[in-house]
Amino acid sequence: MTTDTLDTAAREALSSACAQVDDPQEHDAVDGVRPGLVVRPSDTDQVAEVMRASAAHGLTVVPRGRGTKLSWGTAPSSADVLLDLSALDRVLDHAAGDLIVATQAGALLADVQRTVGEGGQRLALDETVPGSTVGGVLGANTSGPRRTATGTARDLLIGITMVRADGVVAKAGGRVVKNVAGYDIGKLLIGSGGTLAVITDATFRLHPLPADHRWLSVPVDSPTRALEVAQSVVHSQVVPAAVEVDWAAGSGSVSVLVEGRADGVAGRAEAVRGLLGSDATESTDEPADGAAYPWDVAATGDRRSIALKLTCVLSGLDAVLAAADDTGVTVRGSAGSGVLYAALGPDTPLDDVRTALDRLRRVCGDHGGTAVVVDAPAAVKAAVDVWGPIPAIDLMRRVKDQFDPDHRLSPGRFVGGI
Structure with missing residues (x-):
């Protein structure tokens, strides 16, 4: 079976299982792989019928919500059926x-x-x-x-x-x-x-919903200063809801969110100002970039940024930011929990991408974390190891074999070709 065409029996079986079955359009491609059919069930029972029909005909299935992250990870090795779940929207x-x-x-x-x-x-x-x-x-x-x-x-x-x-x-x-x-x-x-x-x-x-909230932010001009600020807040008694770092080209900011009861927020915000110093600013407005990742989520194809996820213990934040400086990487993420997201521009030469990824993986690994390519143009994914070392890969493969012994669900989309 190919992803370009399905035999008549398979089409009829899927049509019987689900009221809406359509031929794929260009926007239905899964990271460049065109599905054979797009199936839109309306409830759990229809999803089950689609999966039974697909199993009976040996078809691979890739689930989709609204398609905002279909290019994340690696491309599927096959996508006979694109299972569109957008009608299950209640x-x-x-x-x-x-x-x-x-x-x-x-x-x-x-x-x-x-x-x-x-x-x-x-x-x-x-x-x-x-x-x-x-x-x-x-x-x-x-x-x-x-x-x-x-x-x-x-x-x-x-x-x-x-x-x-x-x-x-x-x-x-x-x-x-x-x-x-x-x-x-x-x-x-x-x-x-x-x-x-x-x-x-x-x-x-x-x-x-919290009755009140405040965002407090301070500029930082070195990785060491970013770490000092983040540690001072995390180890204090202010109980922050968020401790965010933004970093690009040698400078950035650390932002702290406190929220809760109005009287408590006022006191905690004052304590945070004492930790951040005289340069701190305070606002009830969400930061301009909010929770967005530091890459253009609307970009497609070869214009996609190289999107990375970096993890580390808090004490390694300065080392990760220093490595980002050395490799031209922009960083934004949760300093308080050691989960950062990073981006390289789509025109970054492949050799520079490899160098950056190797450096970041060494630094993150030295500080208890990892560096993974979340998204990138196809040429980049083909040239680098998207996932990096996965210590538990054997266990993950056994789990996949138990849940999906024929490897028909999103084959190849996850680590180790799972």
Whole structure:
């Protein structure tokens, strides 16, 4: 079977499984790989039917939400069926009294926030890529500034519905925050890039909307100063919601978010000003770049920036920023939790990309972290090791074999060709 055409029997089976089956358009390509068909189910049952039909005909399947991160990772080795989940777009339930929300995977994160916001609550996940769906956030495990205080999706997810590669519907967790029964399959699916199962709905715990908040920012002119400021805040008693660093060409800024009760925020903001020094500024406005990554998420094809994810312990922040200076890399991210995002321009010569990646991997590795290529033009992905060393790769392959023994879900999209 090729990704360009599917036989008549396979098309008929998919059409019987799902009301809407279309031929692919140019924008349906998955990191340059054109699917054979685009299938748009409307609920979990139809997703299961599509997966059963695909299994029966030996078809590979790539799930998609709104397509904002389809070029992340590596290109699939095959994409017979593009499983478009955008019609699964409803917020199923907002139980404000229990601080939980249940939503379908294709729902826009912004729509979920509006719904729960009407009840004075929020899902503490930053929208780092505009137009992201709940399923896309889970599959890519994206995170933004507020992960310093509230963690990532793994810390907020309490229940999930998924469809296995063979079409079996399975559930994990539930609607209770203190749910500890069985294996935490939901956390395993987060960040798996659609390679283990298709997520169709999820339940999260919520937080109250803060009554007040302040952003405080100070310019920093050296990696050492950036580390000093970040450490002083993280190790203080102010309990920051975010500690962000922006860095480019030898200078940048550290920004701190405090939020909560109005009286408490005022006092904590004053304490932060004392830590940042006389150059600190204060505002209730979100920084201009907000939670956005330091690359152009709208760029496509050969005009895509080389997007990187860098992790390190807090004490290694200065070394990572110094390496970024030496290699021409722009950095933005959560200094408070050691998760940074970086970018090189799309016209960066391949030799310079290799040099930068090697240097950053050495430095991040020396400080307990890694450097991964999140996104890049095809020529760059072909020339470098996108993922770098993966110590647990054998275990990850065994997990893939258990969930998807025929390797039909997003084949080749994840580390080690998983």
